[in-house]
Amino acid sequence: MIAYDINGRSYSLNESNLGGGEGKLYSVANHPELYAKIFKEEKRTIGREAKILEWEYMFEANELDKNFSDQVVIPRKCLYSQKSGQNIQTFLGYLMEKQTSFKVLKDVYVENDLSYAQKVWAARNLCILTNRVHSAQRGITIGDYNADNIVIFPQTSTAKFIDVDSFQLTIHRSNKRILCPCTVGVPEFMAPEIARRLKKEKADLENVDQDADNPVFNKYTDLYAMAYHIFALLMNGSSPFASMANMEEISQHPSKNVSSIDIDQFHAAEKGEFVFARHLLFKKAPEYAPKYKMLSQELRKLFERAFIEGAKNPKVRPEAKEFYDALTEYLESLEECHCGHYGHYMPSTYTGECEWCRIENLK
Secondary structure (H helix, E strand, O other): OEEEOOOOOEEEEEEEEEEOOOEEEEEEOOOOOEEEEEEOHHHOOHHHHHHHHHHHHHHHOOOOOHHHHHHEOOOOEEEEOOOOOOOOOOEEEEEEEOOOOOEEHHHHOOOOOOOHHHHHHHHHHHHHHHHHHHOOOOOOEOOOOOOOOEEEEOOOOEEEEOOHHHOEEEEEEOOEEEEEOOOOOOHHHOOHHHHHHHHHHOOOOOOOOOOOOOOOOOHHHHHHHHHHHHHHHHOOOOOOOOOEEOHHHHHOOOOOOHHHOOOOHHHHHHHOOOOOOOOOOOEEOOOOOOOHHHOOHHHHHHHHHHHHHHHHOHHHOOOHHHHHHHHHHHHHHEEEOOOOOOOOEEEOOOOOOOHHHHHHOOO
């Protein structure tokens, strides 16, 4: 396939076996440092083209500082099927920097090759990354803050956003603010107020009525997703709203049927039912997660603001810096566990058994 940028420069593209629901990745001949993302035909919308062109403009105009560009894989060139001025110029996708030697965040949650201390470090770097995006002068929102769009480089635990064409941008034109919305998302990582709004308006992310003054995604929905990922990194991949039936309590109520226990994570998120911090009748935290009391008191307070108080008032969710500071203190408290197993770290003040050994013995 031959594609062209807006200036008429051509690129020879070769299809790879990489891609997702929106399109495929192509290698770029003579440019081993680049990938091209080519959207499926139904995804080649005017809105997506406008967003990619805005990214291209910001990149070439140096509106994004080096730290931002180092941690966010920015769309660099909008690609078309024809040179400008030749017949109809069809939008195809964009060029971006190629990434190698990384692990996707969802795999890092339960990665045995990384120590617990490395996962805490990665969580800290996720805070830096989130703050970097929110500090950009252009008012960028992550939106689809899902575990497939974040990669971790094991040697340094550095975090990067990839596949950022879904990020939400606000474009300023003729004294008007035009929203280029995020129209995709993974329900598991979406703040509960989004589900409530979509249900109320009987819409989905593609069709919901929104504008620059009332977007679906915002800073506070990003902070929810950030807290979710930090929790999963620290708690062996567990969702904050994972739970299981408490058979001991159920056995004391013969009339209670196990099948009647609501362990739906989406229901729990909407109601702020954070079973790790609150006793909920007939439910308990999953056995594969370490004991919640293993976390520092400051981290527990932040998670409770994010998942309990934040379910009612999103603005009380902790900022990235608050989590960063708490994680730094927690990291400094960790020491290699007396069990001697690789990667097993516990807080020096924790008096219980090695949680990682306990979890391994469940298998």
